[in-house]
Structures are given as structure tokens and as C-alpha cells.
Amino acid sequence: MIDTFYYFLFWVCILGLCFGSFFNVVILRSLSGESIVFPPSKCPKCGNKLLFWHNIPVLSYILLRGKCYFCKEKISIQYPLVELAAMLLFAFAFVKFGISITTLFAMFWVSCLIIMTGTDLKEQLVDCNIAIIMGISGIIFNIINAGAMGIAHSLTGILIGGLILELIARAGYLFTDSRAMGEADTYVAGALGAIFGQDIIVVLLLGLLTSMVFILPVFFYKQFKNNNKLTCILGVIFGLAFVIFQTLQNYYTLAIFAIIGLTLAFSILKNLNHIEERNYLPYVPALAIGALIFLFFII
DSSP: OOHHHHHHHHHHHHHHHHHHHHHHHHHHHHHHHHOOOOOOOOOOTTOOOOOGGGGSSSHHHTTTBBBBBTTTOOOOHHHHHHHHHHHHHHHHHHHOOOOHHHHHHHHHHHHHHHHHHHHHHHHHHOOOOHHHHHHHHHHHHHHHHHHHHHHHHHHHHHHHHHHHHHHHHHHHGGTTOOOOOOHHHHHHHHHHHHGGGHHHHHHHHHHHHHHHHHHHHHHHHHHHTTTTHHHHHHHHHHHHHHHHHHHHHHHHHHHHHHHHHHHHHHHHHHHTOOOOOOOOOOOOHHHHHHHHHHHHHTT
């Protein structure tokens, strides 16, 4: 006899795949301005209406060998990746919280984060309405679990998350003529604050660490291309100083680590105004990863 847990888990995975297919539609059509309902799914290259078996999550991509059935143009790898991500995250939610209302809320939050991450990575655009709806759901969730205290919990998180991200964003005006982050990042941080309350600080720190893994290599590559070798050298020395400090952990290595860090920060800020083309790097994905790590592995 099949264990009930695995039976439900199987259908949760199927549900995640189906929703992932829908998320792809939302990501693409929210950027193009089309309705998410009409017209029916079509190839973005040749415009031919897709047959029913072309829309089977992941399996259709494999059967079609990653190419359109009609025009043979390559199908974006985004489609199966989003579908698999939704399946895995829905499964994580079920394994973590079981058959409960928390699982339903977690699946909804995961859905919002997948969509916002997709549009941010694709076009560096995020629909703030999705963040607002996610934030409202966080308030409702906390009210269900803690009553009036839940409202205070959510409002505290909104204030902390939104304020921290907005201050960081506006700090960009001190060194450049633009924000350091997009406005949508503040909305997303506030929405996550509505869900996690004051623990949003931990989520933001996890997001910062995630962004460093992906953003810093890109940043130093651009510095190298702009012939700013001093900043690159300081970055390498800063990394070595961190390793030495973690190994020895004394006041001398801490002082050296702090001095090199301040020197690196000054070098970066000094050169911001000399960069002719400054593009926002997507930060919502980092916030999403931080939120998921906290949701599934910490709380």
C-alpha cells in the first residue's frame, strides 16, 4: 500500500509543474502587456498556436528536443526551469509544513517570488502589485496565527524591510545621480517583512550574501574591463584578508581586514561616477533566495 505522505507529495509535484507552466505565461505576458488568458499559447517566434501536447510541463520540452514543433526555433530553457523550480518549491513547502494552511500560504509566496524573479532576470522589471498582494497575504497569515499581535508583527517587518532597502537605494544619490536599487526592491522587501516580521533582517542578510556570490564577480569583471585594476587587486587582497582573519581570529587580523575593507569601499565609491553606463543588477532574485532559505531551512 502506498504511503499517504508520498501519495500527496506526488500530486503536489504535479500541481507545481502545472503552476510552473502557468507562471511562464505570466512572466512573458506581463512583460508584453498581453492578457494571461487570451490568446491561447503560441510560439513566440512563428506565432503558431500550440497543440495540447506541446504544453505538457517539462515533458513537452524533452519530446520536442527544445525546439518549436512548427518553425524548429529553439525553445527558451526558461520554460522547463521555471516548471521544475515550481515543482521543487511546492514539494519543499509540503514536506516542511505538511497538510496545513501554512503550506497553502507558502505555495502562494513561492509563486509570487518565482514570477517576480523571472521578470526581474528577464527584463529587470517587477510588477509591484504582486509584491503588494504577497504582503497582504503575509498580514492575513499572521493575523490567522497570532491575532492582533500578528498585525504588529507584520507592520514591524514592513517598516524594517522597506526602510532598510529604501535607505540603501537612496544612498546611491550620495555618489551618483541615481538610486542604487530599483523601487520594486523596496516593495518586495516590505512584502517579505509582512510575512516574516522582524526576522526580515535575517532574510535581508541572507539576500545580501546571495547577491555577493553573483554580483561581486560581475562587478569586478566590469572594473577590470574599465582598466580599474586597483579595485580588482584590493578585492583579491580583501578576500585573502577575510580568510586569514577567519583562520587566526585576533585583533590584528581584524584591524587589517577592516582597513582593507574600508580602502576597497572608498575605491569603489570613488569610481562610481566614472562609470559611463550603470545598470541595475537584478536584486529580487537574491531577496527571493534569502526568503526561501529562511522559510524552508531556518524557521
